[in-house]
Amino acid sequence: MAVVIILVMLAIILYNIVAGGMGIISWDFLSKAPEHGMEEGGIFPAIFGTVALVILMVIFVIPIGVLSAIYLQEYTTPDSKITRMVRIGINNLAGVPSIVFGLFGLGFFIGFIGRGMDTFLNNAQGPTWGQPALIWAALTLAILTLPVVIISTEEALRIIPRELKEASYALGATKLQTIRRVILPQALPGIFTGGILAISRGAGEVAPIMFTGVAYYLPYLPNKLNDQFMELGYHIYVMATQSPDVEKTKPILYGTVLVLLVLTFLLNFVAIMIRSRIRMRRVDA
Amino acid sequence: MPDNMTENRMENKKLRVEDKETGESPNAINSNLKMTTRDLDFYYGANQALEKISLNIEVNKVTALIGPSGCGKSTFLRTLNRMNEIIPGTRMEGEVKLDGLDIYNDIKDVSVVRTKVGMVFQKSNPFPKSIFDNVAYGLKVNGINNKSIIIEAVEDALKRAFLWEEVKDKLNHNAYMLSGGQQQRLCIARALAIMPEVILMDEPASALDPISTSKIEDLIGELKKNYTIVIVTHNMQQAARISDFTAFFYQGQMVEFGVTKQIYTKPLKKKTEDYITGRFG
Numbered sequence: 001m002a003v004v005i006i007l008v009m010l011a012i013i014l015y016n017i018v019a020g021g022m023g024i025i026s027w028d029f030l031s032k033a034p035e036h037g038m039e040e041g042g043i044f045p046a047i048f049g050t051v052a053l054v055i056l057m058v059i060f061v062i063p064i065g066v067l068s069a070i071y072l073q074e075y076t077t078p079d080s081k082i083t084r085m086v087r088i089g090i091n092n093l094a095g096v097p098s099i100v101f102g103l104f105g106l107g108f109f110i111g112f113i114g115r116g117m118d119t120f121l122n123n124a125q126g127p128t129w130g131q132p133a134l135i136w137a138a139l140t141l142a143i144l145t146l147p148v149v150i151i152s153t154e155e156a157l158r159i160i161p162r163e164l165k166e167a168s169y170a171l172g173a174t175k176l177q178t179i180r181r182v183i184l185p186q187a188l189p190g191i192f193t194g195g196i197l198a199i200s201r202g203a204g205e206v207a208p209i210m211f212t213g214v215a216y217y218l219p220y221l222p223n224k225l226n227d228q229f230m231e232l233g234y235h236i237y238v239m240a241t242q243s244p245d246v247e248k249t250k251p252i253l254y255g256t257v258l259v260l261l262v263l264t265f266l267l268n269f270v271a272i273m274i275r276s277r278i279r280m281r282r283v284d285a
Numbered sequence: 286m287p288d289n290m291t292e293n294r295m296e297n298k299k300l301r302v303e304d305k306e307t308g309e310s311p312n313a314i315n316s317n318l319k320m321t322t323r324d325l326d327f328y329y330g331a332n333q334a335l336e337k338i339s340l341n342i343e344v345n346k347v348t349a350l351i352g353p354s355g356c357g358k359s360t361f362l363r364t365l366n367r368m369n370e371i372i373p374g375t376r377m378e379g380e381v382k383l384d385g386l387d388i389y390n391d392i393k394d395v396s397v398v399r400t401k402v403g404m405v406f407q408k409s410n411p412f413p414k415s416i417f418d419n420v421a422y423g424l425k426v427n428g429i430n431n432k433s434i435i436i437e438a439v440e441d442a443l444k445r446a447f448l449w450e451e452v453k454d455k456l457n458h459n460a461y462m463l464s465g466g467q468q469q470r471l472c473i474a475r476a477l478a479i480m481p482e483v484i485l486m487d488e489p490a491s492a493l494d495p496i497s498t499s500k501i502e503d504l505i506g507e508l509k510k511n512y513t514i515v516i517v518t519h520n521m522q523q524a525a526r527i528s529d530f531t532a533f534f535y536q537g538q539m540v541e542f543g544v545t546k547q548i549y550t551k552p553l554k555k556k557t558e559d560y561i562t563g564r565f566g
Contacts, residue, residue: 077373077374161410163406163410164413165371166368166371166404166406167406167410167412167472167475168412168422168426170366170399170403170476171422171427171479172396172397172399172426173396173422173423173426174396181425182412185413186413
């Protein structure tokens with residue numbers, strides 16, 4: 001019964017979005033910038049910004065998350081006080097509301113690091129780093145999605161048979177060699193799962209990037225790390241709440257939602273494909 | 286139980302006295318002794334798993350360790366190449382020598398110990414890599430990168446493990462494609478590739494069918510010409526078939542050690558006899 005309700009709800013939502021948004025989707029819509037106060041034109045800058053943001057986020061979050069998981073799983077004893085504290089910290093991090101991450105990003109990345117970089121680099125012509133930018137938004141999202149990556153990587157590390165590690169040690173391998181040659185390859189599918197989950201979470205978040213980098217409207221595409229950018233989720237929010245003529249922007253709004261959904265699904269799909277290919281390779285090759 | 290322990294401790298002392306009488310001081314480098322342990326104690330946390338184990342392992346011979354589950358024979362085996370060090374919360378006292386060098390103190394680099402004292406595990410544990418990469422792994426982690434040397438060493442190791450003929454055309458296949466017995470021989474080949482001097486085997490045939498088991502046993506008989514082998518086994522017939530010396534472990538102590546034939550025909554201890562005749566264990 002519960003399953004039926006969920007499926008029906010999902011179907012209604014999807015139908016609503018597809019029916020409302022399908023009509024506007026065209027090559028122009030996907031490849032052009034908004035025009036006339038966003039009442040016409042396309043959403044390409046927002047698509048571009050979302051993809052750039054998510055890719056940067058993954059570049060930040062995967063190494064940090066994977067290294068943290070390896071440290072927790074391979075270098076600490078599970079019952080030690082520090083490990084338990086770190087674990088509690090990770091779980092709490094996962095429960096913090098996303099708007100708090102946005103404020104943290106504003107205060108820490110922009111206010112502290114960005115301003116600091118400006119002072120250090122002695123920028124005379126106003127702030128270059130100490131302002132909302134793509135890199136700060138990506139870093140903020142990376143922190144938001146860090147627990148997801150750590151937890152799924154740890155899960156993958158935990159199920160690696162002890163026998164494999166022992167085989168490696170018994171052949172004279174050091175711990176680092178064992179991690180690099182045996183443990184990491186085995187954990188790859190789990191790391192990808194973490195990446196997938198991080199992407200689905202990160203691509204849909206609006207609150208963390210509101211203060212840290214996203215722009216209402218930009219006439220150009222971001223091409224530097226300290227550029228601002230447009231983003232699909234924020235674009236939807238802007239059009240739904242800030243538009244002078246809601247009726248006129250409605251089709252664009254629906255279209256944008258549809259694109260965001262498809263994009264998220266697509267990113268997930270690609271990641272799942274990569275993951276299953278790795279799994280296949282492990283079994284036959 | 287306490288009586289038992291003191292009795293065994295005295296036995297151990299007696300053994301050492303006998304050593305001296307035959308001119309074999311335990312600390313002297315004896316050309317026939319590949320490895321020696323003296324007064325080896327081992328603890329998992331507060332649990333003592335081994336108590337005062339002193340054992341001589343002769344070169345180019347097969348030494349079998351037998352005893353019921355949990356008697357410490359596997360733990361003992363793993364002290365011989367410092368494999369217990371990777372288990373947190375363990376502690377060891379006493380000494381283990383390889384060619385007269387204390388492997389815990391004289392040899393600082395644990396990798397060196399483990400390349401000299403190789404190990405084959407109970408459950409065959411090939412890496413999820415190709416057959417070739419499995420055998421080459423030990424060479425690569427020990428800094429050998431020359432391709433032709435690796436190719437040669439892999440072929441040599443697979444031949445020594447009697448596996449070459451079966452796999453020479455599919456070296457790039459995943460090791461998991463092999464049967465259980467082949468996987469175990471692959472693990473032996475992997476251990477042989479890094480040119481160890483001693484091979485430790487922890488019930489290498491316990492999970493195999495009779496045909497694969499007899500292949501492994503034949504292989505052990507062949508290997509002892511060039512290597513010193515220490516094998517843990519549950520299977521007493523197996524120990525009797527393949528070993529030259531047998532040590533009987535019980536509750537963390539070495540109850541009896543001697544020439545295999547004598548242990549199986551005229552055991553000195555009642556416990557040994559009970560175990561061998563199947564009265565317990």
